[in-house]
Amino acid sequence: MPTAASATQGRPRTSVARGRVSRSPSLVFVAILAVLTAAAVNLPLVYLFLRAAQQGVSGYASVVFSTSTARLTVRTLGLVFGVVATATPLAVTLAWVVTRTDLPGRRFWAATAALPLVFPSYVAALTFVASFGPRGYLQRLLEDFGIERLPDFAYGFSGALLVLTLYTYPYIFLLTVAGLRSLDATTEEASRSLGCGRWRTFFSAVLPQLLPAMAPGALLVTLYTLADFGAVSIVRYNTFTMAIYNAYQALFDRSIAASLATVLVVLTASFIVLEIWFLSHLRPARLGASRPARAIPLGKWRGPVMAGVAGLSLINVWVPVAVLLSWSVRGLGRGSSVAEAGWSALNSLGVALPTAVLAVALSLPIAVWAVRVASIPARVTQALSFAGYALPGLVVGLALVFVTLRLIPVLYQSLTILTAAYVIRFLPEAISASRSSLATLAPTFEEAAKALGGSPWRVFRTVTLPLIKPGLLAGSGLVFLTTMKELPATLILRPTGFDTLATVIWSAASEGIYSRAALPAICLLAVSFFPVYLLIIRPSLRESPS
């Protein structure tokens, strides 16, 4: 998982190696490329603030300090805190169950618990509302038992809270599993030999050591919730993203949308700063399990725990899949929906593939500079390139609208600018992948090739690139996946008539024609499954994290 905090931690290099490398002219070229990329990525953000400033101080203040903005802030922050406060205990409990107990089929349940990552939030919200909303499948099922009305929890705050919790907790879950696996179990034994039972040991010896692993997951959930547009729109809970989108669509004056977007950017940035501050105050956990922790027998709890884990996956994985399948069977009768799904899938692939290649290519100079030189300018450039991490897709889209209209109107609503938006948004994922594969590659390979007389470019092409290829492929896979699922920036920036899987699902959902949304949603899940499983779930759940 990419975090801005980890991005700034370069690997220590010997001063000899650093001095020799930084004098070479090819590295100057790399540095220039990196700085240009970082600048380009931040340009839209600058324009967003300029656009908001156009209306003058009083105009800006009247939007930012209005009661409606205050209400939006409360609603948005309320959702963020609600989701983090619900997802964290859920994720930690699940992680503990699949790593420390004798639950039968622990590996299977661990993978299942992470599967919600495959669902885009709008698909999740759609199936959730259809299953648990008024006149939904659950209610119709219960009517046979004489229950005519269900409490309406699928919409509004409770709906947004449930959907986002059920589909974002895997971020915390996977990091906590990895944390628990690498934790030295002897501190738990030390705690017990000092007279603390299982519960107190967990809360006073284990949990504090898990914080460094959990906190980045909680930040990911926070950023996901702040940026989410699809789910909150479908369950009709008004947050910043919805307000910005509505202001952009409905009003001729786009200053309001720009002003609201700046508030969202500031909120997001504050959470990142808070996270960096928090992590810097934590002591690293004791790692390197000397002996595997003994599985704790669940005993009479085995049945209930199994039912809980299975029930959860029923709600957030299997019921949605079943609902989508039944809708698509209904939709297959209409040929038009099949053709539409096919075309939109091709369009999605057509933008996602170039985005993945471009993002990884652009990430390389930044990563090479930051990892191999690790000077302050290199690290600052890398940190700046993580801007997309802090920018909700809607904000990136909006900012790019302002940039194109101001500088290059020809490109307004073109595939070029749409691809640019994706690259800005998902460049951090590519940088993280390139950076970690470069960081694990010992510089001695490159030094050996250089000693044999290879030019810098030849060394990079014949030694470095082949060795970091798996990491780069993983990075491009992640960018590809997130691009396929991206909704809000696509809605704003796509050329007229250009439909992707995400936009088809969105328009079908807003028109209430669910069967039209089903096929594209299944395509999206099918395309997502393999990269998510192979690139995120399986590596995170690997037994030995070496």
Place this chain on the structure above:
Amino acid sequence: MTGGTVAPPILEIEGLEVSYGRVGAVRQVDLTIDGPGITALVGPSGCGKTTLLRAIAGFEVPASGSVRIAGVTVAGNGSWVPPESRRVGMVFQDGALFPHLTVRDNVGYGLRGIPDAAERVSDVLSRVGIANLAGRYPDQLSGGQQQRVALARALGPAPRLVLLDEPFVSLDATLRGRVRDQARQILEASAVCAVLVTHDQEEALSFADRVAVMTGGKIMQIGSPEEIYHRPVSVEVARFIGDGHLMPCTVTSGRFSSEFGEATCQATDGPGLLFVRPEDLSVVRWSQGRGVPGTVVERRFFGHDVLDSVVLASGLRVEVRSLSSATVPVGSPVRLTLKERTYRVFSSSG
């Protein structure tokens, strides 16, 4: 054992069996520790010594047999007392300090809810000599300091029994000796009953009052360090503790005969094994007196003593430790003699 006024032994283990994968199992172990003092469990890796220690602490569940601590059955005979209720302190291999707590909070961890906890923490910190480190976090301490904190933390709740699982193994050689001496003084001053697990026989002999040698999940011999070193009961114990040579001999009516000649011994008649430590042999110049002829082929100099490799006429190569002040030149013919009554003879058949 059952006398009304006599305090029960601190630790009584009877017929303990712990299965633990292929190596490290414990088989039919009996062990009684009556009172204060340090007992070392020593043996090669995988001999089950750590498993035995963990069974005493309550981290391993025995398959059969029983463990009693101060007269209370904590495992076996249908009883099970979880580790947190055994009042057994434990010092782990690399300290296992809580990384998120200061030294003071680490030591106070086992004292929560006790009225005079703060005083007891500062008392044990000064006893262990780390009062000046109270505010630091574990990652700000050296390896030796961490182990002293770990010892202080284990002693904090005034346990009846302290278990030490290879606590010095991760320290570098120069530091190890010093930390070991300090730990020994602290344990003695606390008048506590301690069990040390180690694979280092030198550590066991110098640290403990009593040494139990384990191989293959069983305790082969228990005794004072002197007994273990000078009177090993079996070939395995002799091989494991210290250096030495085993060479074939024949025993007939209380005397053995071997390449080193004949002498009295207490072994049954038949083929036997003569066990000789390098310091049990003395090497003299060829011209001086009697002994087995040989040649010094190699010498290693250790300062106060030297280790000579001597090849005998039969081709057998033995090592002889002597004071470095009295040596013969390398390459010169010598004679070897057995010193009085320091050797052991084991019956091969037994």
